[in-house]
Amino acid sequence: xxxxxxxxxxxxxxxxxxxxxxxxxxxxxxxxxxxxxxxxxxxxxxxxxxxxxxxxxxxxxxxxxxxxxxxxxxxxxxxxxxxxxxxxxxxxxxxxxxxxxxxxxxxxxxxxxxxxxxxxxxxxxxxxxxxxxxxxxxxxxxxxxxxxxxxxxxxxxxxxxxxxxxxxxxxxxxxxxxxxxxxxxxxxxxxxxxxxxxxxxxxxxxxxxxxxxxxxxxxxxxxxxxxxxxxxxxxxxxxxxxxxxxxxxxxxxxxxxxxxxxxxxxxxxxxxxxxxxxxxxxxxxxxxxxxxxxxxxxxxxxxxxxxxxxxxxxxxxxxxxxxxxxxxxxxxxxxxxxxxxxxxxxxxxxxxxxxxxxxxxxxxxxxxxxxxxxxxxxxxxxxxxxxxxxxxxxxxxxxxxxxxxxxxxxxxxxxxxxxxxxxxxxxxxxxxxxxxxxxxxxxxxxxxxxxxxxxxxxxxxxxxxxxxxxxxxxxxxxxxxxxxxxxxxxxxxxxxxxxxxxxxxxxxxxxxxxxxxxxxxxxxxxxxxxxxxxxxxxxxxxxxxxxxxxx
Amino acid sequence: xxxxxxxxxxxxxxxxxxxxxxxxxxxxxxxxxxxxxxxxxxxxxxxxxxxxxxxxxxxxxxxxxxxxxxxxxxxxxxxxxxxxxxxxxxxxxxxxxxxxxxxxxxxxxxxxxxxxxxxxxxxxxxxxxxxxxxxxxxxxxxxxxxxxxxxxxxxxxxxxxxxxxxxxxxxxxxxxxxxxxxxxxxxxxxxxxxxxxxxxxxxxxxxxxxxxxxxxxxxxxxxxxxxxxxxxx
Numbered sequence: 001x002x003x004x005x006x007x008x009x010x011x012x013x014x015x016x017x018x019x020x021x022x023x024x025x026x027x028x029x030x031x032x033x034x035x036x037x038x039x040x041x042x043x044x045x046x047x048x049x050x051x052x053x054x055x056x057x058x059x060x061x062x063x064x065x066x067x068x069x070x071x072x073x074x075x076x077x078x079x080x081x082x083x084x085x086x087x088x089x090x091x092x093x094x095x096x097x098x099x100x101x102x103x104x105x106x107x108x109x110x111x112x113x114x115x116x117x118x119x120x121x122x123x124x125x126x127x128x129x130x131x132x133x134x135x136x137x138x139x140x141x142x143x144x145x146x147x148x149x150x151x152x153x154x155x156x157x158x159x160x161x162x163x164x165x166x167x168x169x170x171x172x173x174x175x176x177x178x179x180x181x182x183x184x185x186x187x188x189x190x191x192x193x194x195x196x197x198x199x200x201x202x203x204x205x206x207x208x209x210x211x212x213x214x215x216x217x218x219x220x221x222x223x224x225x226x227x228x229x230x231x232x233x234x235x236x237x238x239x240x241x242x243x244x245x246x247x248x249x250x251x252x253x254x255x256x257x258x259x260x261x262x263x264x265x266x267x268x269x270x271x272x273x274x275x276x277x278x279x280x281x282x283x284x285x286x287x288x289x290x291x292x293x294x295x296x297x298x299x300x301x302x303x304x305x306x307x308x309x310x311x312x313x314x315x316x317x318x319x320x321x322x323x324x325x326x327x328x329x330x331x332x333x334x335x336x337x338x339x340x341x342x343x344x345x346x347x348x349x350x351x352x353x354x355x356x357x358x359x360x361x362x363x364x365x366x367x368x369x370x371x372x373x374x375x376x377x378x379x380x381x382x383x384x385x386x387x388x389x390x391x392x393x394x395x396x397x398x399x400x401x402x403x404x405x406x407x408x409x410x411x412x413x414x415x416x417x418x419x420x421x422x423x424x425x426x427x428x429x430x431x432x433x434x435x436x437x438x439x440x441x442x443x444x445x446x447x448x449x450x451x452x453x454x455x456x457x458x459x460x461x462x463x464x465x466x467x468x469x470x471x472x473x474x475x476x477x478x479x480x481x482x483x484x485x486x487x488x489x490x491x492x493x494x495x496x497x498x499x500x501x502x503x504x505x506x507x508x509x510x511x512x513x514x515x516x517x518x519x520x521x522x523x524x525x526x527x528x529x530x531x532x533x534x535x536x537x538x539x540x541x542x543x544x545x546x547x548x549x550x551x
Numbered sequence: 552x553x554x555x556x557x558x559x560x561x562x563x564x565x566x567x568x569x570x571x572x573x574x575x576x577x578x579x580x581x582x583x584x585x586x587x588x589x590x591x592x593x594x595x596x597x598x599x600x601x602x603x604x605x606x607x608x609x610x611x612x613x614x615x616x617x618x619x620x621x622x623x624x625x626x627x628x629x630x631x632x633x634x635x636x637x638x639x640x641x642x643x644x645x646x647x648x649x650x651x652x653x654x655x656x657x658x659x660x661x662x663x664x665x666x667x668x669x670x671x672x673x674x675x676x677x678x679x680x681x682x683x684x685x686x687x688x689x690x691x692x693x694x695x696x697x698x699x700x701x702x703x704x705x706x707x708x709x710x711x712x713x714x715x716x717x718x719x720x721x722x723x724x725x726x727x728x729x730x731x732x733x734x735x736x737x738x739x740x741x742x743x744x745x746x747x748x749x750x751x752x753x754x755x756x757x758x759x760x761x762x763x764x765x766x767x768x769x770x771x772x773x774x775x776x777x778x779x780x781x782x783x784x
Contacts, residue, residue, distance in 0.1 A: 414753045
């Protein structure tokens with residue numbers, strides 16, 4: 001029995017021990033203002049480029065900024081007409097020559113006002129710009145760089161532009177899209193939409209096919225061999241699917257959490273993220289889930305080696321997770337990367353040389369430097385003190401329980417054992433409860449059920465918030481790009497100068513008062529149906545009516 | 552406010568914002584009426600029970616305060632409820648009437664410190680039901696506490712209490728399926744409640760059993776020497 005107790009303790013120590021943190025040192029940071037950094041900074045050998053999002057109240061407007069690696073601001077490019085979230089990833093293109101002309105080094109920027117701009121990275125001046133369709137919002141997805149063209153997912157389709165002068169090569173209307181990047185595979189362009197379609201477009205801009213999905217697709221399809229990997233969004237869940245471009249067969253791989261992230265291809269493994277964590281999928285004749293890592297990733301992910309990736313954890317007080325996986329697709333290690341500005345975030349870090357650049361919804365660009373980039377082989381040199389303490393206490397309790405049982409003191413043994421089980425259950429409760437609730441709840445009704453004919457038509461297809469105060473409702477519409485009730489409510493409140501008071505709890509975020517009205521609590525309804533999740537866990541569709549009422 | 556969160560967490564944490572507080576908002580007058588009704592009911596059960604004397608009343612009142620304080624202290628731990636096992640034991644030792652009185656008073660007192668409202672009624676009913684079960688379950692035989700039986704009943708009580716307190720959320724527009732979803736969402740919290748009860752059974756029940764046994768014995772001794780205050784049928 002003594003051996004059992006020792007073995008038990010050792011096993012706990014092995015399984016619960018935190019792994020080593022990467023050896024990054026904070027170098028500099030700069031607060032970009034009251035908005036967000038929604039998409040990853042990008043770097044070249046001289047500068048880091050970052051775009052801001054959510055700066056459209058008052059005189060604030062979204063910008064693209066360039067900093068030297070040591071933190072000096074080099075230039076700022078401002079969009080005076082963008083009034084929605086800018087989340088299209090920035091892209092750099094080296095100078096070159098192609099069939100449609102020559103171009104210098106370019107920084108390519110898609111804007112929510114529909115503009116697609118090519119800037120000179122050296123000084124931030126405009127090389128050329130092209131306007132595309134705006135319907136509530138404009139460009140929000142990732143462009144695709146080709147030899148001498150860039151293919152841009154617009155609000156309602158695709159345009160292909162010549163890199164030399166921005167001349168439109170083709171433009172095709174599909175259906176409304178949001179955050180829907182584009183992929184080139186098997187001789188065709190592939191892009192998703194909010195209407196639940198996977199569109200196949202020929203190189204000549206002619207629509208070839210559309211495949212019906214079960215929900216919106218908000219990322220560029222990921223190609224691996226003859227398959228496209230898709231993470232289809234539902235209201236409170238998602239479905240990982242594959243589309244075989246040869247056979248035309250759409251297969252479900254797994255049902256997962258809400259608010260999918262942009263998937264990441266790492267060798268032969270595809271990594272998916274959502275409210276339930278990271279999921280690794282590999283394929284032989286069929287595709288299946290290899291492993292899952294509980295966390296909450298809803299934005300971009302970036303690989304730092306063939307087997308290691310960074311992902312932003314989209315929760316208050318969380319930073320980024322550095323996950324490593326083996327060649328079979330199993331997660332072998334996960335550690336937290338914390339910063340002084342941890343919080344909600346969807347942008348992945350960017351690394352170049354010995355630099356790592358990060359930003360999140362706090363709107364602070366942070367630079368870290370290191371002599372060695374973290375890799376899967378880097379030895380542990382730091383331990384999370386609290387996790388270590390918890391592990392030791394838990395292991396001691398279980399070991400002590402076994403010890404007392406060995407001594408025949410069953411009462412003491414039960415005491416320690418039951419307490420250990422309760423502690424573990426309490427630690428698991430928030431995640432278990434969240435997952436369980438999501439599994440129980442069905443998708444909500446469509447937003448049309450809550451539409452009020454007195455609202456402006458411009459609000460059609462957007463996100464709308466109604467605050468029902470005792471002296472009458474306040475309605476804010478035309479909002480876009482929000483993935484959770486909390487994010488949408490916050491922006492609606494800011495737009496109307498309505499103060500919110502919230503409280504973070506172990507069970508999620510709780511909204512205490514709206515406009516200094518507390519009553520006996522507030523409750524929310526999604527498209528007329530009572531919400532069932534904490535506000536920061538409740539994902540929403542791109543078209544939704546969130547109604548807040550006093551309980 | 553944290554108290555309210557805790558109270559709502561009792562019914563299933565992830566739905567807590569959605570549901571605001573659980574149940575209709577009471578006016579101050581209605582709230583006062585409810586309090587008066589609960590206290591009156593507890594008083595009737597307390598002093599109207601068999602062989603009540605001042606010492607029993609005093610010690611039971613002390614126990615009410617102690618358990619209510621423990622519940623308030625345990626508030627940061629979602630749905631860890633010391634009152635459940637205490638209600639079972641008080642019911643087992645002092646009978647159904649005083650068990651119910653204990654449950655009502657401890658619920659009312661702790662909710663005044665945590666969060667008070669419509670749900671207090673249902674929580675008091677839930678713990679009263681638990682006390683009734685304790686009084687009928689032969690948990691004490693030959694002055695020996697039947698720990699395995701108490702452990703099983705504490706788990707069952709967690710589920711029953713979860714059901715009764717969830718009834719406070721029922722509205723006129725709620726469909727049966729919506730209520731089932733509501734119950735289902737509370738399941739993880741019921742499990743934690745049950746696990747917490749088991750911890751209290753192994754940590755607290757023997758001492759509480761000792762205390763309540765002494766209380767019952769002293770009551771009998773006082774009766775034997777003629778202390779007749781509060782005697783009833």
